[in-house]
Amino acid sequence: MITAAILRALDKKAIWVISILLLAAILVPLSNLMLPVGHPLRVPNYLVPLMGKYLSYAMLALALDLIWGYCGILSLGHGAFFALGGYAMGVYLMRQIGTRGVYAHPELPDFMVFLGWPELPWYWLGMDQFWFAAIMVMLVPGILAFVFGWFAFRSRVTGVYLSIITQAMTFALMLAFFRNDMGFGGNNGLTDFRDILGTPIAAPTTRAILFAATAIALALSFLVCSMIVKSKLGKVMVAVRDAESRTRFIGYRVENVKLLAFTVSAVIAGIAGALYVPQVGIINPGEFAPANSIEVVIWAAVGGRGTLIGPIIGAIIVNVGKSYFTAALPDFWLFALGGLFIFVTLFLPKGVVGLFTSVWNAIQARRASSSAQKGVGPAPGPETDFPITTESDAGNAQPKTNPAE
Amino acid sequence: MRTAHPFRLFLVTILVAILAGLSSGARAQTVSEIVPTMADTNLRGLAAAVEALAATGEPQAVAVLEALGAGNLYETADGGIYIRAGSGPIRDAATGETAEGVAPGDLKLIRINNSLRRDIRAAIGNLTLLSDDANVRLRAAREMFGTADPANIELLDEALAEETNPSVRTVMEQARAAAILKTDVSEEEFAAAVAVIAARGDRQALGILNSNLANASEIERVNIEAGIARINQALALQGIGQNVWYGISLGSVLLLAAIGLAITFGVMGVINMAHGEMVMIGAYVTFVVQEIIRTTNPGLFDYSLAIAVPAAFLITGLIGVGIERGIIRWLYGRPLETLLATWGLSLVIQQGVRTIFGATNRDVGNPSYMSGAFEFFGIALTWNRFWIVIFALVVFALLLLVLNKTPLGLQMRAVTQNRRMASAMGIRTPWIDAMTFGLGSGVAGLAGVALSQIDNVSPNLGQGYIIDSFMVVVFGGVGNLWGTLVGAMTLGIANKFLEPYAGAVLAKIVILVLIILFIQRRPRGLFALKGRAVEQ
Numbered sequence A: 001m002i003t004a005a006i007l008r009a010l011d012k013k014a015i016w017v018i019s020i021l022l023l024a025a026i027l028v029p030l031s032n033l034m035l036p037v038g039h040p041l042r043v044p045n046y047l048v049p050l051m052g053k054y055l056s057y058a059m060l061a062l063a064l065d066l067i068w069g070y071c072g073i074l075s076l077g078h079g080a081f082f083a084l085g086g087y088a089m090g091v092y093l094m095r096q097i098g099t100r101g102v103y104a105h106p107e108l109p110d111f112m113v114f115l116g117w118p119e120l121p122w123y124w125l126g127m128d129q130f131w132f133a134a135i136m137v138m139l140v141p142g143i144l145a146f147v148f149g150w151f152a153f154r155s156r157v158t159g160v161y162l163s164i165i166t167q168a169m170t171f172a173l174m175l176a177f178f179r180n181d182m183g184f185g186g187n188n189g190l191t192d193f194r195d196i197l198g199t200p201i202a203a204p205t206t207r208a209i210l211f212a213a214t215a216i217a218l219a220l221s222f223l224v225c226s227m228i229v230k231s232k233l234g235k236v237m238v239a240v241r242d243a244e245s246r247t248r249f250i251g252y253r254v255e256n257v258k259l260l261a262f263t264v265s266a267v268i269a270g271i272a273g274a275l276y277v278p279q280v281g282i283i284n285p286g287e288f289a290p291a292n293s294i295e296v297v298i299w300a301a302v303g304g305r306g307t308l309i310g311p312i313i314g315a316i317i318v319n320v321g322k323s324y325f326t327a328a329l330p331d332f333w334l335f336a337l338g339g340l341f342i343f344v345t346l347f348l349p350k351g352v353v354g355l356f357t358s359v360w361n362a363i364q365a366r367r368a369s370s371s372a373q374k375g376v377g378p379a380p381g382p383e384t385d386f387p388i389t390t391e392s393d394a395g396n397a398q399p400k401t402n403p404a405e
Numbered sequence B: 001m002r003t004a005h006p007f008r009l010f011l012v013t014i015l016v017a018i019l020a021g022l023s024s025g026a027r028a029q030t031v032s033e034i035v036p037t038m039a040d041t042n043l044r045g046l047a048a049a050v051e052a053l054a055a056t057g058e059p060q061a062v063a064v065l066e067a068l069g070a071g072n073l074y075e076t077a078d079g080g081i082y083i084r085a086g087s088g089p090i091r092d093a094a095t096g097e098t099a100e101g102v103a104p105g106d107l108k109l110i111r112i113n114n115s116l117r118r119d120i121r122a123a124i125g126n127l128t129l130l131s132d133d134a135n136v137r138l139r140a141a142r143e144m145f146g147t148a149d150p151a152n153i154e155l156l157d158e159a160l161a162e163e164t165n166p167s168v169r170t171v172m173e174q175a176r177a178a179a180i181l182k183t184d185v186s187e188e189e190f191a192a193a194v195a196v197i198a199a200r201g202d203r204q205a206l207g208i209l210n211s212n213l214a215n216a217s218e219i220e221r222v223n224i225e226a227g228i229a230r231i232n233q234a235l236a237l238q239g240i241g242q243n244v245w246y247g248i249s250l251g252s253v254l255l256l257a258a259i260g261l262a263i264t265f266g267v268m269g270v271i272n273m274a275h276g277e278m279v280m281i282g283a284y285v286t287f288v289v290q291e292i293i294r295t296t297n298p299g300l301f302d303y304s305l306a307i308a309v310p311a312a313f314l315i316t317g318l319i320g321v322g323i324e325r326g327i328i329r330w331l332y333g334r335p336l337e338t339l340l341a342t343w344g345l346s347l348v349i350q351q352g353v354r355t356i357f358g359a360t361n362r363d364v365g366n367p368s369y370m371s372g373a374f375e376f377f378g379i380a381l382t383w384n385r386f387w388i389v390i391f392a393l394v395v396f397a398l399l400l401l402v403l404n405k406t407p408l409g410l411q412m413r414a415v416t417q418n419r420r421m422a423s424a425m426g427i428r429t430p431w432i433d434a435m436t437f438g439l440g441s442g443v444a445g446l447a448g449v450a451l452s453q454i455d456n457v458s459p460n461l462g463q464g465y466i467i468d469s470f471m472v473v474v475f476g477g478v479g480n481l482w483g484t485l486v487g488a489m490t491l492g493i494a495n496k497f498l499e500p501y502a503g504a505v506l507a508k509i510v511i512l513v514l515i516i517l518f519i520q521r522r523p524r525g526l527f528a529l530k531g532r533a534v535e536q
Helices: A002-009 A012-034 A048-070 A076-102 A110-115 A130-154 A159-178 A204-230 A230-243 A244-250 A254-280 A288-304 A309-328 A330-347 A349-369 A389-392 B005-020 B029-038 B043-056 B059-070 B116-127 B135-146 B151-160 B166-180 B189-199 B205-211 B219-267 B274-297 B298-326 B334-359 B383-405 B407-417 B420-426 B429-451 B463-476 B481-502 B504-522
Strands: B073-075 B082-085 B374-376 B378-383
Touching: A002 A204, A012 A048, A012 A204, A012 A309, A012 B420, A048 A076, A048 A204, A048 A230, A048 A288, A048 A309, A076 A130, A076 A159, A076 A254, A076 A288, A110 A309, A130 A159, A130 A254, A130 B504, A159 A288, A159 A309, A159 B334, A159 B463, A159 B504, A204 A230, A204 A254, A230 A244, A230 A254, A230 B298, A244 A254, A244 B420, A254 B374, A309 A330, A309 A349, A330 B334, A349 B219, B029 B043, B029 B082, B029 B151, B043 B059, B059 B073, B059 B082, B059 B116, B116 B135, B116 B151, B116 B189, B135 B151, B135 B166, B151 B166, B166 B189, B189 B205, B189 B219, B205 B219, B219 B274, B219 B383, B219 B407, B219 B429, B219 B481, B274 B298, B274 B429, B274 B463, B298 B407, B298 B429, B334 B374, B374 B383, B374 B407, B374 B463, B378 B383, B383 B407, B383 B429, B383 B481, B407 B429, B420 B429, B463 B481, B463 B504
Parallel strands: none
Antiparallel strands: B073 B082, B374 B378
16 A cells, blocks of 8 residues: 555656655765865765755755645744754754763763753753654654644634744744753754764765765655645645635544644654754754744745645755855845745745746647637636736646635 | 022031041031042041031032042042042042043052941931932932931931921931931830831831841830831732733733734734834834934924824835735735735845844934833832833724724724625725725834834844734734733733743743643634634
8 A cells, every 4th residue: 555655656746856866865975975176076075064954944845835835734833843853863963972072071061061960851861872862853843743733723723823823832942942941052052063873973974974864855755745645635635725614514624634744744844954953063042933934934935835846946946045145145135035025925826836837838738729728717716816927827726715714 | 499508518517527526627628629638648637538528518529429438539649639430531539520641550549448438428428418409318318228327317307307308308207217226215216217117118128127126125126027017018019019010011012012913914814024124114213203303403302202103103104005005915815925925025124224224223212201210109110111001002092093983993894894795885995905004004113113212223123022913913812902902911911920930031931832822722812703704
C-alpha cells in the first residue's frame, strides 16, 4: 500500500524535483571536496552552508504550504516549530562541546556555569545522545502542534483568529526563550558549537555532508507531502480549504484532518530547523520573532501556494535576493520585501509557479487552436474583480474563501 | 509673598548658632565673602563658615553647603573654592558660574567629618525651611522628616507658626512628630505624634515608627504597633490602588492602540497589520509639529499637542483611505491575503520613516501640563499617564457617538452586521469601507500622539503595540466598542497584577497563554455579535 502511495506521489513533476535535489546532494559536496580551489566548477566553501540554509528554509516553506496552500490554515507561527527543532539540535550540539568551553566544565554549558546553575536541568538530560536529540527534534514541535491544534481546531478557531493566536504563540515562546531562567541561553541563545556526531562542525567535509543531508531531507519531505496531497486525505484537505462547513456537513471530521496536517507540517518544520542550526552555527530567540514567521508565508506565496514546488522555489528566490540586497543595498531590502508582499498578493496570487503554468498553458492553447480558449473565462463569484493578470487565471482553481466570512 | 525678611534672617542666625553650639558670627555676610574663608582651614573653620553661610539666606549658600555635604567642594592651592559634581563642569563656589582655566588636577577635596555633616544638613534645612518658595520649604520639611532630629523641633515650630500653605504644613507637622518621638514627652503627646506619622501612611513613616520601636516604653510600644498596623493596611490598599491605576493606564494605551483596529476588523473583517505603523506616523506627526513650533514660534509649545491631534488624525486618516483604495479593496473576501499585503505595507512604511527621519529615537517633548507628577491618596500619578487615560476615554466616547448617532455610524453598523443586506438597502459599502479604514487609521494616529508622550518615537514604535492590539481585539470581540474597552482594561489590569508575582516578561507570557486558551472557549471574543452574518 505504501509503495502504491509512493508511486502515486511520484508524478512527472515530483520525479523532477526529487532528482534535482538528490543530484544536488551528490554534486555539490563532490565539487566542493574533489575539485581544486580556483576551479571554475568548484562550489566555494562559504557557499555550501549558505545553500544548505536556503534548502532548510525551503523545507520550512514547504511545511507551511502543506497547511496553508492545501488546508487553508494560515499559520503565522510556523517559525516557532522551526526554532524548537533548532533548539533541540542546539542543545545536542552544546552537549558535544564538553570541556572545551570557556569554563571547561565537563557537563554544563558556559552560560549555565556563568549563571551559577549547579546541574543540568532535566530537559537537557539525554540530549547528548544523537538518536535522542533527533527524536526530540521531531517530537517537541510535533507535540506542541498537536496540543495547540487539538484545542484550536476543535473549538473551530479559523481564519484570521487562528492566524493571530499562532502569532501570539510564537511571540509568547520568543519572550519565554529570552528569559535566562528558561535554561536555553537567554538572549544569546546557543552557539560556539564544536562537534556533530564526533566530527568538527566547521570542517568542509562536515559542511558538505550537512548540505547533502538537508537536500535529501527536503527531497523526502517533498515526497511525504506529495503522498499526503495525492491521497484521499489530501483531497479532503483541499475540500476543507475551499468549503469547510460543507466538508463538515458531508460527514468528514474536519478538525482531525486539520490536526493531522498541522502536526505533520510542524514536524517537517522542526526537522528543517534542526538542519538549519549546525549550518548557521547559532540559534537564538530571535528565530521565534513573529516577523520571521510571516516572512515564511511570503516565501510560499512568492513561489506559489497550493503547489509543492512553489514554496521551495519561493524560499530560494527570496532568500538569495535577501542575501544579495542586504549586502549590496541594505536600506532597500525592507522596501523590496514589503513591496513583494503587496505585489504578490495583488498581482501574483498563484506565485511564480502559477505564472509559469499559465504562460505555458496559454502557449499550448494558442498552439492547439485559437478558438478553443474562448470558452475559458474567469470563474464567477467574488473573485472576479481581483486584478489578477490574465495569464494567471487559466491555472488551477483559486483557493476560495467563504463569502460569508 | 512673604515679607518678614530681616526678622527671619535674624531668627535663622540665632537658631543656627544654638544648633552649632557656637555663639559667634551673628553678623550677616554674603556668600562671596564667606566662601574664600573655607580655603586652607580646619574643621572648626569650616564649621564657622557653614554657620555663616546659613546666615546669608542666599540660594547659592544652599548650593555650596550641598556640595560640601556631598563631597563635591574642592579647593586649589591658590585659595580658590570650586564645585564639581562627579566629572561635570567645574564651577566657582561663590558665584555658581562655570570656572575657566582651572585644571581638574589642581582640585583638592575639602574633607568633612560626621558632626560637620550634620551641621551642614541642619544649615541647609534652615536656609530652605524659611524660603520664599513653597516647593523649597516642602523639600526641606521632607528632608527633616527623614532625619527626625530632635534639634529641629524648635525650628519646625518656628516655621509652622508662619506657614500658611496646608500641604507644606502637613509635612512640617509630620517632621515635627518624627522628631518628637525621639524626645521624652508625655504619653498623650507621644500618641498624637504616632497618629500624625501613621496618617502619612507610607514606607518612610513605617521606617520611622519601626526605628522608634526598639527603645520605646510599654505603652509607647502599643501605640507604635497600632500605628504600624494602620500604615501597613494603608500601604496594602495603596498597593492595590497603584496596581489598578497602572493597569488602567496600560489599558488605556492598549485601548487607544486597539480601538481603530477593532473598527476596521469589525466592519471589514480585515486585520490591518499596518495599524501599528499608523500609530507610529501619528507620533512622528507630533514630532514634526513640535519641530515646526520650536523653529517658528516657541511660545506655542504648550499647544503643540492640541495642534498635533487634528493633524495626526487627518494625515493618518488620509493615508488609511489611500491604503484602502489602493490595496485593500482589491482583496475583498480574502482576509488572509489582506493580512499579508498590509504586513508588507507596514515594512515599507517603517523603512520609509527610517529613511526620512533616521533609525534613532526622535525627541518629542512633554508640554508643561504633561510633565511632573501628583499624589492622589498616597498614589503617585504622573500627569502624562493621567492625561492619556482621559484622552483614551474621550476618544472612546467620541467614537461611540460617531458609531451610534451619525449616519456614517449607522451605515457602518449595518455593514458590520450584514454586508450584503446593507448593500441591497442602498448603502455604498465600498465607500463605507474606505471611510471606516480612514477612521480606524485616524484613531491610530491619535494613539500615536498620545504614545509619543510616554514611549520612544522610533520607526519601531508601532511594532511594539501591534500584537497587544490584536490580543485586545480578539479578546474583546469585534463589532462592539465596549468589547474593546473591557478587553483593553482587563488585559492591562491583569498584566499589572501579575507583574509583581511573575515579573514583566512572565506576566506577558501568562496573559498570552490565557488569551490563547480563552479563544478556544469563545472563538469570537467576549462580546461576540450574535446572528447569522458572523457565523461561518
